[in-house]
Amino acid sequence: MFFGKLLPKEGNFFELFNEHGKYIAEGARSFTSMIQYYSTADLREKYAAEVDNAERAADKVTAEVNRLLHRSFITPIDREQIHGLINAMDDILDLLQDSSEVMALYNVQNVNEDVIRLGDISLKCCERVQHAVSLLPKLSQPEVAEAALKTCEEIDRLESDADRVMRSAMSKLFRDDIDVKELIKLKAIYEHMESISDRCEDVANLIEGVVLENS
Template sequence: MLFSKLLPREGNFFEMFNHHADRIVESVQALSQLVANYNDEDLRHKYGQAVDSAEAAADLITIEVNRSVHQTFITPIDREQIHALINSMDDVADLVQDAAETMDLYDIRHMTPEITRLTDLAVKCCERVREAVRLLDKVADQSVAEAALKTCAEIDQLENDADRVLRAAMSKLFREEPDVRELIKLKAVYEQLETITDKCETVANHIEGIILENA
C-alpha cells in the first residue's frame, strides 16, 4: 500500500494524525504548567482550560479520522490500524484531561516531587509520540522506519521509568503520609499520571505494527 496518497476530497490521514499529536503535546504541556503553577489559582485555572481546549480539539480530529475511514475507498494503511492508532492517541488526550480534573476534584493540597516527575515523564512520552507519528508517512524509507522504531523504543523506556517512579512514590506515600484522605488522593493522581505513559506505549505499539507491516 502507498503511504503518501489518498483519494481526492478525503484529506490526508497522516496530516490528521499529526494534528492530533500536536493537540496531545499541547494538552500535556498545559498540564505541566498547571503542576508548575499549582499554587497560583488563576494560572491553575488558565492551564486547566488549556488542557480542556486541546482535548476537545483532539476529539474533533478523532471524529474526522473515523468519518474519513468510512468515506475513503482506498486508505493508505489498513482501516483497523487507522482506527486503533487514532483511538489510542485520543485515549492519551483523555487521560491528560482526566489527570488535570482529578487534581481539581480531589482538591490536592500541594504538588509533590513525584507528581512533578511523573508529569515530566508524561510530557516526554507525548513528545516522542508526536515524533513517531510525524514519521509515519515516510516509513517506506528504511532509515525513516528505523528512526520511528527507535522513537517507539524510547517511549517504552520512558514508560518503564514511570513505572519505577510510581512504585517508589507509592512506597514513600504509604510510609510517610499520615493523612489517610491525602494518601488516597495522591495515590489516585500518581496512578492517573502513570497511565498516560502506559497509553503512550500502546500508541507506540500500534505505530510499530504499522511500520513492520507496511515499511
C-alpha cells in the same frame, strides 16, 4: 464507476494524525505547566483550561478520522490500524484531562516531587508520540522507519521510568505516616498520571506494527 466516485480512494489520514499529535503535545505542555505553577490559582486554572481545549480540539480530529474512514475506499495503511491508532492517541489526551480534573475534584492544594516527576515523564512521552506520528507518511524510507522504531523504543523506556517513579511514590505513601484522605488523593493522582505513559506506549506499539508491516 459511480460508486467509485462516491468513495475517495485515499483520505488525508496522515495530516489528521499530525494535527492530533500536535494537540497531544500542546495538552501535555499545558498539563506540565499547570503542575509547575500549581500553587498559583490563576495560572493553575489557565493551564487546566488549555488542557481542556486541547482535548476538545483533538476529539474533533478523532471524529473526522472516523468519518473519513467510513468514506474512504482505499486507505494508506490498514483500516484497523487507523482506527486503533487514532483512538489510542485520543486516550492520551483523555487521561491528561482526567488527571487535571482529579486534582481539582480532590481539592489538591500542593503537588509533591513525585507528581512533578511523573508530569515531566508524561510530557516527554507525549512529545515522542507526536514525533513518531509525524514520521508515518515517509515510512517507505528505511531511515525514517528506523527513526520511528527508535522513537517508539524511547517511549517504552519512558513508560518504564514512569512505572518506577509510581512504585516508589506508592511505597512512600504506605510507608510514611500520612493522613488517610491525602493518601487516597495522591494514590488516585499517581495512577492517573502513570496511565498517561501507558497510553503513549500503546500508540508506540501500534506504530511499531505499522512499520514492521510496511517495511
